[in-house]
Amino acid sequence: MGGIIDWDIQSGVGWMRRVCSGLGRPAMVSPWMEQKAGSTTQYTHDEYRMEVVMSPQGILNRLPGFLWHDLMLKNGGVLHRHGYRRFHRDKACKVLRVFIGSIYLMLSSITSCLSLNDILFAMASANQMLSILRKAAPRLTRDLFTCRHRCKSPYTNKLSKRLFGSSLPHQSTDGVLPRPSVASLLDGAKTSQSSPRVKTRYFPETSDKSVAYWLLGSAASVFGIVVFGGLTRLTESGYAIFLLLPRLC
């Protein structure tokens, strides 16, 4: 089963680094992986499997990665621009298909003496486990990778647009990245239809209260100057000052 994963370390590490730097988090790459990334040595399959694929770090890095990424794409999310998306999606799907296929092959080869029901049950349970894993993945990884602290700045919309694209299912109007749930992911299309403005706004929806107090203070000042102007007129003081007038007349 050579070439099951022809995903070289370099691109994997590079991808993880790019994801994490885009999200403002430190790269989830272990030291030994970085070390290896700089080298040009090729691994044998066994070395690769033991050191990279089957290590806890390797599983942690990879399992959420391509599963989650695949799901993100399926639900309209965009993690990167252009090339990475298709490249990693294809890679992930290929790997997954081959992996599942190999399991089935393995199961069928050792259970050729078992009944069809047993085989189907085994396949179903494997499928179920996989689907559970898939469902769990977005919860795990979204919480890991979604940064909430960023969302309070007024420039969030532009930045998030650049990172995540404009195809997120909900774009709430005050610029906070929405918390996803399975139900909301399901009817993502509907809500994006019902909210007429998906584009981000330059000005907020409502003015600050301090603006209101400033306006009312200005109104009070205008009230005062009106009364004072009346006094000026009543005392016929309007002609005492000639500074501006001769020049402008």
Next chain:
Amino acid sequence: MTGSLPPRNAQDWDAEFTKYRSSPEFKLLNPHMTLDEFKSIYYMEWTHRIWGRVVGMSFLLPAAYFIARRKVSAPMAGKIVGIAGLIGFQGFLGWWMVKSGLKDDLFAPGSHPRVSQYRLTAHLGTAFLCYTAMLWNGLSILREHKLLADPQAAMKLFARLRSPELKIFRRLVGALAVLVFCTAMSGGLVAGLDAGLIYNEFPKMGLGWTPPKSELFSDFYSHTPDKSDIWWRNPLENPSLVQLDHRILATTTFTSVMGLWAYTKLSPVLKKILPTACKKGMHGVVGFVGLQVALGITTLLYLVPLPLASAHQAGSLALLSSVIILGGRTWVPRRAARLASQRLAKARGPFSRPVV
């Protein structure tokens, strides 16, 4: 802005006083003015101009800050820019108005040197508009915050205010605001012509309820040989007619306010539907109109003493404010209603029934 500093030493004061002595106002009205008296009127005018500049700066600089830091909504940003322009225009009108008092034809015998009553009324009108715009927008922001804090209650209130039984009331409040503004402007004309110094009696004017028609529409104020401009020159330049117009508008305002109040108190439909805030606002309008009528009549009867006249002017602005406040409680704010219904729909989620 070299006019920002007052004269410092005796030499500067002398220079200013000399300039003033060359004006028509000095020669005809105040020929015996001393330097001390001149100083006091100088400071009155100087304070007024400085205050105008302070109002302008205190509006412009925070406006720039709020817009740059995006603390205002987009329509409000436009409104703030509009108000800033209005303040600038007001400064220009002030200069233009004073300029009108320096024309040479005011030296002609029989003429009384004063600013043109048109420009004075324009200056007053722009000030009132500035004030109204600032008050309205300030209150509308606070109202929006209060309504959007509880969109459900807000939608109920809007449904109540939009009910057809309240249509007449809503329209009447709008008409009342226009009427109060027009009365205030006619008061500006009265002040501009010093028309408060004649017919100092109420309710009669002279021997009858009004002066004779020949006096009200006299040929004296016509500027054309065929006297075709009498019908509009007299209401604007004849002190008798100007005072009569102000009296008519003032009594109309008073009667309208009392009538509207009676409508809210005596109509069973309105008593049930009108929100409490509107009833309280109506009460405030009644209070201020009563005060304003009392001040106006006493100002007239006592031959326009300074404190009463100033209080009458302040009262007019207070009455306008109370009508604006009543309007804010009566008319449904369209943008806030739209935002409230949007927020309510979002809170309910996509599968709920549509909000009526």
